[in-house]
Amino acid sequence: MMDKGFYFDQQSFSTLFPFYFIMDKQQRILNFGPSLKKMIPELNYNDSFDLFFHFKSPIFLKNAAEITVEKLEGTLIVLTVLNHTKTFLRGQMIPYGDDILFIGSPWVSSIDELAEKKLEMTDFAIHDTSIDMLNMLRSLEISNNDLKYMVHAITSQKRELQRDKEEIKKLSLVVSTNENGVVLTDINGEVFWVNEAYMSMTGYREESVIGNTLYRLGVSEFTDKTVLDKMLEAFRKAEVFDYEVIHKRADESFFWARIKGHPVFDNLGNFIEYYTMIEDITHEKEMQDRLKESEQRLRSLILNLHDGILLEDENRKILLVNQKFCSMFGIPVAPELLIGSDCTNSAEESKDYFKDNTHFISRIEQILSDKQPVLHEVLELVDGRVFSRSYIPVVIDNVHKGHLWTYEDISLERHFQDSLNNEKEKYRRIIENMNIGLLEVDNDDRILMANQRFCTMSGYTPEELEGKKGVDVFLNEDTKRLLTEKSQLRRSKISDSYELEVRGSDGEERVWLVSGGPNYDLTGSVIGSIGLHFDITETRNLEIQREQLLERLERQNRQLNEYAQIVSHDLKSPLRSIHSLITFIKEDNDKEFNEQTAKYFNLIQEKVEKMELLIQGILAYSKIDSPTSRKESIDLNDLVRSIESIIYIPNHISLQIKRPLPTVKEDLFRMQQLFLNLISNAINYNDKSIGFVEIDVEEEPLRYIFSVRDNGIGISTRNQSRIFKMFESINGNEKSTGIGLNIVKKILENIGEEIWLISEEGVGTTFYFTLQKHDKRNPKS
CATH class of the missing domain: 3.30.450.20 (PAS domain)
Incomplete structure (x- = not known):
């Protein structure tokens, strides 16, 4: 037992606390003092606590299993020794490492009880207050007997010998040895003799006590007046009394006192004086108060x-x-x-x-x-x-x-446990039937458990797998090192996923996707790992084929774009020539053509112009999906003004920007195509004598909502879903190629945006579309 530099061996500790015992958490007595063994001869090591002891106090501890450090702290323990009549141990229990140490001594009230318990004074520690108490009780018993004898002897001779001084001196010597205060008073209550113990107890001098009364000496403002009245009534009736009251000291402080009064009579039975003993019970009262407080706290706790x-x-x-x-x-x-x-x-x-x-x-x-x-x-x-x-x-x-x-x-x-059990059962069935290989290994990579799916994947039976190392069964030399590294990660409590090339029982090379994580015991220590295995051999082969296909498609796409550029150039050149030739023929022969021929020439010219527009639209459409797009800051106000300067806008139609447009970070070509096609569409389908195209924007926390409104012919509800399809022109406009709105929709879809419209036939149309303030695919942009 070592604490702050002090060390006691077992013999020394037994000398200091001869009635101690040590008990572990399983309620087994591990060690005990020699005096305890003497008092309980049948006590042996590893005996159960409940076999010999029972808690008498505190009442909330009924057996050792309920002992906790919090309950023990500052608590007086009283144990009943079973099979030993009226034998109690009084002391305290304190934590001693993982065990519990009891130190105390027997609770005895007289010297005679020692012999009954087969004990002697030497069985107690020298410092044990029980020895002092027993000596005090013996001394008090002797003193009280002597005192009573002397009081009666002196009283019987008092009137005849008129208080013989020698007898009083003897009485004084006997009473003076009593540790409690002793006061002798006459029938009027006036003190005529007092011992040293009373004066030491109260701080009064002898001259202040003699001739005074205990009432005047002891009563303070805190003294219970009801008890005082009972004491005075008993005094007047010459009766024995025993009360506990607060007694004042000379310095106006006070203490709790047990006052016992005994009337003294002469040979004729006349009441001649009072013998009163005053005992300081302050400490006892404090203990009682603390016990009451503890009981009250316990009661409050229970309630x-x-x-x-x-x-x-x-x-x-x-x-x-x-x-x-x-x-x-x-x-x-x-x-x-x-x-x-x-x-x-x-x-x-x-x-x-x-x-x-x-x-x-x-x-x-x-x-x-x-x-x-x-x-x-x-x-x-x-x-x-x-x-x-x-x-x-x-x-x-x-x-x-x-x-x-x-x-x-x-x-x-x-209900939680039932749910947990149901969940366990559900997942047990899932694991048994799922298409996932489950493998559990220990820290040495030895296989502990494999489900049926894993056995099917590997081609081995559970008996062939359990107890073996995975690196020796499935892996080739190139992948053994990888699995060893993953095992180290599991010991470091790290989970991850990886692909593993393995060899099945048939020797065929396969590819598994493994998701592995550490496996813990109840204390949180890593005891191995658990892996979920997916056979992705076919998926891997498909990925390789997909990559090859994508590479081939990318190559073909590049060739098609190049072809589109070439075809566009080669087709536009003869179309321009045809257009020029028709213009020359019309100018040279305008007066010679009849009305029908001129009409045919105009129709040919319109078709040539439309074909050129169609070629330009197809070329623009082919560029939308180009991966070489470059984002830059675009002031949309400048963009709209540049479009206004390059397209034909009739004099009766106005283009307006209702509110200033923001600057966005997008691809310039795509934004030009977006606004160009929406504005051109609004102009081409405006049949009003005074027409307008209005561009507006509303700002939200994360995006802009743009609108392009016109007062043109409008779109019927049944046709609104068709206008975004390729080559759809629902109103038969000669200038329409049926590509423009399809380009608009594809641009917005490619950047994750939306477009919709609100239209009323004969009144006009408003197209709405969104642009994010930040690119959703790259929040840092």
Whole structure:
């Protein structure tokens, strides 16, 4: 036992605390002092605590299993020694490493009890106050006997010898040895003799005491006047009294005193004086107050516990019940009103709460008959709740004094456990039937468990796998190193996924996707790892084919774009030539052509112009998906003005920007095509004598909502879903190629934006589309 530099071997410790014992958490007595063994000869090492001891105080500790550091702290422990009549140990329990140390001594009230317990003074430690108390009791007994004898002797001779001074001197010598205060008063209450102990106790001088009264000497403002009246009444009647009151000192301080008064009579039975003994019981009172406070705290704790508490006496009368118990059983009265009620009737009234109500009553009767502790017995109620019931008998001095019932609502825990069990069962079935190979290994990579799917994947049986190392069974030399590195990660509590090339039992090379993680025991230590295995051999082959296909498609796409550029150039050149030739023919022969021929030439010219527009639209469409797009800051106000300068806008149609447009970060070509096609579409389909195209924007926290509104011909509801399709022109406009709105929709879809419209036929159309303030595909942009 070492603490702050002090060390005691077992012999030294036994000398200091000869009645100690040490108990482990399993309630086994590991060691004990020699005097304890002498008092309890049948005590041996590793005996159970409950075999020899029972808690008398504090009342909330009934057995060693309930001992905790918090309950022990600052608590006086009183143990009843079983099978030894009226034998108690008084002391304290303190934590000693993982064990519990009890230090104390027997609680004895007289020297005669020592012999009954086979003990001697030498069996106690020298510092033990029990020795002093026993000596004091013996001295007090002798002194009191001598004192009474002397008082009676002196009293009988008092009148004849007129208080013989020699006898008084003898009396003084005897009484002076008493540690308690002794005061002799006459029939008027005036003190005529006092011992040194009283003066030391009160701080009074002898001259202040002699001739005075105990009333004037001892009464303070804190003294209970009711008790004083009882003492005075007993004094006047010459009766024996024994009271506890507050006694004043000379310095106006006070102490608790036990005052015992004995009247003294002469040979004729006349009351002649009073012998009074004053004992300082302040420490005892403090201990009683602390005990009461402790009892009150314990009572308050019980009353406010989360569990329902019911304490009954041996006749099943209620001693204590808390509000939680009343709430659990729907008792509509205050707990204190139930004190003294008969629990036999209460149990009968409460049985209908439980599913098996007949068994509820019979089980209570059986428990009360057995008088053995019952812990956490589960009861199911008809309303779906689940209670845990415990029963603890209260035994004092081997006599059954009552019993404590505790009820805990464990509905949530039970339902949680049921759900957990259901989940476990569900996942067990899933694991058994899932198309995932499950493998559990220890820290040495030895296989502990493999499910059926893993065995199918690997071609091995569970018997062929268990106990073997995965690196020796599946892996080639190139992948063994990878699995060793992953095993190190598991020991470091790191999970990850990786691909593993393996060799099956048939020698075929396969590719597995492995998701591995550490496996823990209940203490949180890594005991191995668990891996989920997917056979991705076919997927890998498909990926390789897909990559090859994508590469081929990319090459073909590049060739098609190049071809589109060439075709566009080669087609536009003869179209321009045809257009020029028709213009020359019309100019040279305008007067010679008849009306029908001129009409044909105009129709040819329009078709050539439309074909050129179609070629330009197809070329623009082919560039939309180009991966070489470059984002830059674009002032949309400048963009709209540049479009206004390059397209033909009739004089009767105006282009307006209602509110200033923002600057966005997008591809310039795509933004030009977006606004160009929407504005051109609004102009081409405007049939009003005074037309307009209005561009506006609304700002939201994360995006802009743009609108392009016109007062043109409008679009019927049945045609609104068709206008974004390729080569769809629903109004037969000669200038329409059926490509423009399809280009607009494709641009917005490629950058993750939306477009929609609101239109009324004959009134006009408004196209709405969104642009994010930041690129959703790259938030840092």
